[in-house]
Amino acid sequence: MGPVGHIHRRTSTNRLPVMRARRVTAAAAVAGLLSLLAVTAARADDGPALTTPGAPVVVANEPHQLTLTWTPSAWVGEPGGTEPITYEVLVPLGPNTYRGLGSTQTPSITLTALPPGTEYQVAIQAHTLGGYSDTSATTDLRTAYGRAKVSYLNLDWAPTDNQVQFVAQVVNTGTQPLDLRTVRVDYHVRFEGGNTSLVTECDWAALGCDRIQRQLFYFPPPSRTPSRGTC
Incomplete structure (x- = not known):
């Protein structure tokens, strides 16, 4: 009877780990499925909530x-x-x-x-x-043009001759004649190195140059806020 009982206990011991392994495998499969569903739902929520509007x-x-x-x-x-x-x-x-x-x-x-x-x-x-x-x-x-269209062409900006040469063309885009006496073209230049001497000239060979008035204005640079000192 002793050997028989010994064999019975060994058989029972071998069966218990098998049953536990099946339970763990089933639990892991359920957890993996839930994780997959959670990832799928998260990806769906990350997409656009609104359809793409049409091009303007x-x-x-x-x-x-x-x-x-x-x-x-x-x-x-x-x-x-x-x-x-x-x-x-x-x-x-x-x-x-x-x-x-x-x-x-x-x-x-x-x-x-x-x-x-x-x-x-x-x-x-x-x-x-x-x-x-x-x-x-x-x-x-x-955007539509107004009464006139201005075209700009840079002819020379070489640092060796210290000149800026350009052509500004004014084209009437309206339906009525354009009085050039009422047209003003602004050209802004920023000086570097502290030199503020500037002379404007007109190409006298160009048609209508004698009717162009040139004015030169200087605008002081914006003042800087003084820094706070330390005591």
């Missing part, structure tokens, strides 16, 4: 203002949010870098105080408290 379209173009419209964004999936959607009018400056021109909560906007005859590349992005959208495709546009 110009509906009115004036020398100092633009009116744009675009296809609005919508919520991705159901149920959608209830907070208002804000649209940002952006000018791309580089990778993931933009300059804002304005914002609105309607799919249209009128931008004011713009310089005439200026080229822009504009895109739209939507956002809310609950998420954002991808940036729309860009639209290339240019």
